[in-house]
Amino acid sequence: MSATGIGAPVRRKEDHRFITGKGQYTDDINRPGQTYAVFVRSPHAHANIKRIDASKLKGRDDVFVFTGEDIAKDKVGGLICGWMIHSKDGSPMKAGPHPALAQGKVRYVGDHVAVVIADTLAEARDAAEQILVEYEVLTASVDTATTQNPGKPQIHAEAPNNTVYQWHLGDKAAVDAAFASAKHVTKIDLVNNRLIPNAMEPRAAIGEYDAGNEAFTLHTTSQNPHVARLVLSAFIGIAPEHKLRVIAPDVGGGFGSKIFIYAEEVVCVWAAKKVGRPVKWTADRTEAFLADAHGRDHVTHAELAMDAAGKVLALRASTKANLGGYLSTFSSSVPTYLYAPLLSGQYDIPAIYCEVDAVYTNTAPVDAYRGAGRPEATFVVERLMEVAARQLGQDPAEFRRRNFITSFPHQTPVIMAYDAGDYAACLDKALEMSDYRNVGARKAESKAKGKLRGIGFSAYIEACGIAPSAAVGSLGAGVGLWESAEVRVNPTGSIEVLTGSHSHGQGHETTFAQLVSQRLGVPIEQVTVVHGDTDKVQFGMGTYGSRSGAVGMSAIYRAIDKVIVKAKKVAGFVLEVPEDTVDFNDGIFSSKATNKTLTFPEVALQAYIAHKFSGQQLEPGLKEGAFFDPTNFTFPSGVHICEIEIDPETGATRIDRWTAVDDFGTLVNPMIVEGQVHGGIAQGVGQAMLEGAVYSPEGQLLTASYMDYTMPRASDLPAFNVAMTSTPCPSNPLGIKGCGEAGAIAAPAAVINAITDALGHENIAMPATPLAVWKAAQASATKMAAE
Amino acid sequence: MFFKSRKDDRPAAAGGSPGSSTAPGRASVHMTVNGKTVSGEIDPRTLLVQFLREQLRLTGTHVGCDTSQCGACVVHVDGRAIKSCTTLAATCDGATVTTIEGLAQGGELHPMQEAFRQHHGLQCGFCTPGMIMAAVDIVNRKGGNVSEAVIREELDGNICRCTGYHNIVAAVRAGAAAMSGASRRQAAE
Numbered sequence: 001m002s003a004t005g006i007g008a009p010v011r012r013k014e015d016h017r018f019i020t021g022k023g024q025y026t027d028d029i030n031r032p033g034q035t036y037a038v039f040v041r042s043p044h045a046h047a048n049i050k051r052i053d054a055s056k057l058k059g060r061d062d063v064f065v066f067t068g069e070d071i072a073k074d075k076v077g078g079l080i081c082g083w084m085i086h087s088k089d090g091s092p093m094k095a096g097p098h099p100a101l102a103q104g105k106v107r108y109v110g111d112h113v114a115v116v117i118a119d120t121l122a123e124a125r126d127a128a129e130q131i132l133v134e135y136e137v138l139t140a141s142v143d144t145a146t147t148q149n150p151g152k153p154q155i156h157a158e159a160p161n162n163t164v165y166q167w168h169l170g171d172k173a174a175v176d177a178a179f180a181s182a183k184h185v186t187k188i189d190l191v192n193n194r195l196i197p198n199a200m201e202p203r204a205a206i207g208e209y210d211a212g213n214e215a216f217t218l219h220t221t222s223q224n225p226h227v228a229r230l231v232l233s234a235f236i237g238i239a240p241e242h243k244l245r246v247i248a249p250d251v252g253g254g255f256g257s258k259i260f261i262y263a264e265e266v267v268c269v270w271a272a273k274k275v276g277r278p279v280k281w282t283a284d285r286t287e288a289f290l291a292d293a294h295g296r297d298h299v300t301h302a303e304l305a306m307d308a309a310g311k312v313l314a315l316r317a318s319t320k321a322n323l324g325g326y327l328s329t330f331s332s333s334v335p336t337y338l339y340a341p342l343l344s345g346q347y348d349i350p351a352i353y354c355e356v357d358a359v360y361t362n363t364a365p366v367d368a369y370r371g372a373g374r375p376e377a378t379f380v381v382e383r384l385m386e387v388a389a390r391q392l393g394q395d396p397a398e399f400r401r402r403n404f405i406t407s408f409p410h411q412t413p414v415i416m417a418y419d420a421g422d423y424a425a426c427l428d429k430a431l432e433m434s435d436y437r438n439v440g441a442r443k444a445e446s447k448a449k450g451k452l453r454g455i456g457f458s459a460y461i462e463a464c465g466i467a468p469s470a471a472v473g474s475l476g477a478g479v480g481l482w483e484s485a486e487v488r489v490n491p492t493g494s495i496e497v498l499t500g501s502h503s504h505g506q507g508h509e510t511t512f513a514q515l516v517s518q519r520l521g522v523p524i525e526q527v528t529v530v531h532g533d534t535d536k537v538q539f540g541m542g543t544y545g546s547r548s549g550a551v552g553m554s555a556i557y558r559a560i561d562k563v564i565v566k567a568k569k570v571a572g573f574v575l576e577v578p579e580d581t582v583d584f585n586d587g588i589f590s591s592k593a594t595n596k597t598l599t600f601p602e603v604a605l606q607a608y609i610a611h612k613f614s615g616q617q618l619e620p621g622l623k624e625g626a627f628f629d630p631t632n633f634t635f636p637s638g639v640h641i642c643e644i645e646i647d648p649e650t651g652a653t654r655i656d657r658w659t660a661v662d663d664f665g666t667l668v669n670p671m672i673v674e675g676q677v678h679g680g681i682a683q684g685v686g687q688a689m690l691e692g693a694v695y696s697p698e699g700q701l702l703t704a705s706y707m708d709y710t711m712p713r714a715s716d717l718p719a720f721n722v723a724m725t726s727t728p729c730p731s732n733p734l735g736i737k738g739c740g741e742a743g744a745i746a747a748p749a750a751v752i753n754a755i756t757d758a759l760g761h762e763n764i765a766m767p768a769t770p771l772a773v774w775k776a777a778q779a780s781a782t783k784m785a786a787e
Numbered sequence: 788m789f790f791k792s793r794k795d796d797r798p799a800a801a802g803g804s805p806g807s808s809t810a811p812g813r814a815s816v817h818m819t820v821n822g823k824t825v826s827g828e829i830d831p832r833t834l835l836v837q838f839l840r841e842q843l844r845l846t847g848t849h850v851g852c853d854t855s856q857c858g859a860c861v862v863h864v865d866g867r868a869i870k871s872c873t874t875l876a877a878t879c880d881g882a883t884v885t886t887i888e889g890l891a892q893g894g895e896l897h898p899m900q901e902a903f904r905q906h907h908g909l910q911c912g913f914c915t916p917g918m919i920m921a922a923v924d925i926v927n928r929k930g931g932n933v934s935e936a937v938i939r940e941e942l943d944g945n946i947c948r949c950t951g952y953h954n955i956v957a958a959v960r961a962g963a964a965a966m967s968g969a970s971r972r973q974a975a976e
Binding site: 027675 | 888907
């Protein structure tokens with residue numbers, strides 16, 4: 001391993017601009033003549049718009065106001081949901097329209113009613129306050145569990161009973177038979193709490209129109225600028241694809257919430273032409289709370305069937321998934337194909353059946369958020385396994401071990417074919433690191449202090465590296481999920497790598513350069529990674545689902561293969577030896593037919609000056625591209641162990657230690673991988689203990705600022721004890737599995753399993769706030785007194 | 788809006804005192820930002836962060852929440868860390884302001900910047916300027932031998948969504964030690 005190659009903890013190339021304040025995020029960009037947009041948003045969860053009165057702004061030639069009527073007049077298409085799900089009866093999902101500006105009706109607090117555009121932000125805000133909107137307020141339906149009930153307000157005429165689809169996966173008859181023969185059945189009811197993503201950079205967009213070239217530019221906070229361009233062009237119809245440039249510059253975190261194509265982006269691009277000047281919009285934090293796509297929000301009943309010895313026979317789950325007031329870009333896929341296929345966990349479960357009702361409510365749209373479906377699945381599986389072990393009186397670690405899948409490949413009953421893993425290796429290492437054997441003594445010590453100590457496991461699996469295009473196409477995806485790369489070698493031997501992935505914190509500028517540096521033997525400083533601009537980079541699919549290593553880097557790998565093949569040809573001509581005798585190692589071209597050698601930059605120069613070969617023999621230049629379509633998902637896995645101590649008098653719950661052992665296959669940069677694990681755990685702990693979106697029964701978002709929505713802070717979290725094992729992934733050339741979501745997937749179950757272990761009962765929901773824990777601890781005390 | 792560099796830097800009163808040339812409804816501010824004197828005529832409701840970002844184009848200071856909760860906007864005013872998203876620029880008239888852009892001296896990174904890079908204390912980079920400015924302030928107040936527990940407590944006003952704080956805490960510890968080492972070296976010289 002070289003100091004900058006695969007596996008080295010290289011310090012990040014991108015950091016210098018961030019630590020010196022020279023990053024360039026969308027809101028840092030101002031365009032000449034720019035105007036500012038402010039959105040008039042619905043204060044009601046469900047209402048008919050009777051009248052929009054902008055007469056107070058009459059005669060103001062410095063203010064533009066546009067409403068849904070203008071959008072309709074210009075035939076601007078609605079926002080789309082790009083994944084078709086069919087119900088179990090074969091009917092397609094029932095989706096209502098999703099206009100960029102409301103057409104007569106609003107469906108959640110924060111829904112877009114009008115846009116006001118003025119010379120300055122302050123003027124636009126002042127003008128927005130002059131607009132009077134008269135609403136006919138309707139009763140709202142906000143509760144996931146009951147929104148399908150008879151008599152509930154109907155949110156979209158197209159979706160009777162507020163039901164988008166009733167989907168299922170698995171063999172129901174086989175599962176029913178297994179349950180009928182089971183010696184023991186464990187049943188649980190779970191709520192997977194609704195979360196608000198809260199990337200620290202609020203969303204922003206700048207639309208621009210160049211009348212001379214009849215071309216648009218959109219600067220936006222996006223994880224996938226090409227997908228944004230495709231949707232804005234092909235579906236929303238604002239501009240032809242080749243006349244729309246989408247630039248996602250530095251992006252301050254995404255976590256899924258910046259995958260989607262939002263109304264504000266549509267409006268800024270469209271309005272730029274109408275206004276004749278660039279239009280900039282930047283969300284304030286409350287707008288982010290109201291109108292960014294939220295995450296999770298499942299209500300689930302699940303059961304596990306076991307034989308007398310505790311071998312799992314079958315699992316079944318029934319879930320209601322809240323998709324909010326409209327279907328966001330990929331929302332339909334999250335509680336279906338990103339969820340139910342993960343319900344086998346790390347376990348050999350012969351039969352699984354899952355049914356999912358996706359429902360509309362008068363709340364913000366819900367879509368993928370870090371983990372997307374997989375945290376929900378892991379929470380179901382790992383709560384079931386923990387509760388089952390307790391009910392059977394078995395050690396939770398050994399109960400899991402007894403049910404682990406031990407040979408690969410392993411076909412689960414729910415689509416997935418796991419290709420590689422060693423689940424016992426992760427468990428053993430985690431048990432050792434967490435000093436599990438002495439947890440009894442630590443519990444006794446805590447008890448002596450009047451505290452309650454608990455330990456919780458989470459043995460998770462996730463499906464990453466999305467995904468084989470044909471496979472996802474057969475499941476309803478509207479796009480392919482390959483990735484693209486181009487490796488451009490310059491005449492001096494420096495290199496630009498153009499990737500369809502997008503980095504918004506993951507460190508691609510470093511890790512992708514490590515790959516190039518290692519394979520072409522050039523110093524890492526000679527490699528620049530280019531991403532996030534549709535005018536510079538070939539079409540690509542972007543970054544989400546922990547796919548950029550497994551899929552994005554694989555495309556670069558394949559492009560490098562082609563560069564090497566071509567460079568060897570060039571070297572053959574220059575060295576005057578047959579090309580098949582040319583070797584390339586550590587940046588040096590050599591041949592057994594000569595004792596002359598060439599460096600990589602020397603060959604690069606020869607490729608461009610083309611003096612040693614004719615155009616008939618070889619094309620000049622050294623630039624190659626590749627599209628990589630994976631053959632399978634990747635299956636990162638691991639064991640996280642959380643140990644907590646509760647003060648039953650106050651409910652204060654302190655995480656005493658956190659052990660994480662993950663198998664991500666090949667690690668490109670272990671420093672960055674560990675950072676991804678840390679951040680994921682923090683978000684998972686946030687879900688388990690702190691965070692939760694709360695809507696009032698009327699549909700008002702009660703958690704719409706950092707004063708109401710509890711973000712994890714430094715003092716809420718411990719230092720994390722993180723380690724890795726490795727079984728390389730066989731379905732991509734580097735053996736990478738992906739690491740971006742693991743912590744957020746593993747953590748919630750580990751925390752709740754620890755808290756319920758301490759409490760001695762299972763009755764606590766996420767977020768387990770101090771108040772919730774205190775109440776639950778009182779119940780424990782009552783229970784103990786009664787016994 | 789105008790900018791000029793002034794050698795003899797006497798701040799003028801905000802809001803325009805009688806006899807000054809400030810236009811009605813405008814406030815005039817003068818401050819020293821990253822060692823340079825700047826002045827401007829502003830809408831009195833202009834926030835310090837807006838003045839820095841929009842007028843001075845110092846976009847390293849970020850707005851993450853508008854409610855003083857997240858700390859992406861932390862800058863130093865007269866040597867103390869403050870949240871520039873809820874500070875009126877006019878109230879900083881006459882003040883000395885340091886932003887993330889002013890931390891590195893003579894092309895050399897500040898020890899705290901270097902520590903964040905070395906310890907992978909940042910991912911997306913959006914909270915980072917505020918984190919680093921807050922961290923320098925912690926060391927200024929608490930000294931170089933600051934414990935993990937104190938750092939976690941003191942970072943209460945800064946939210947990071949990417950790192951889980953693990954590496955930020957490591958970076959602040961290392962940066963604190965490096966800062967006190969540097970100041971000891973300076974004292975010895």
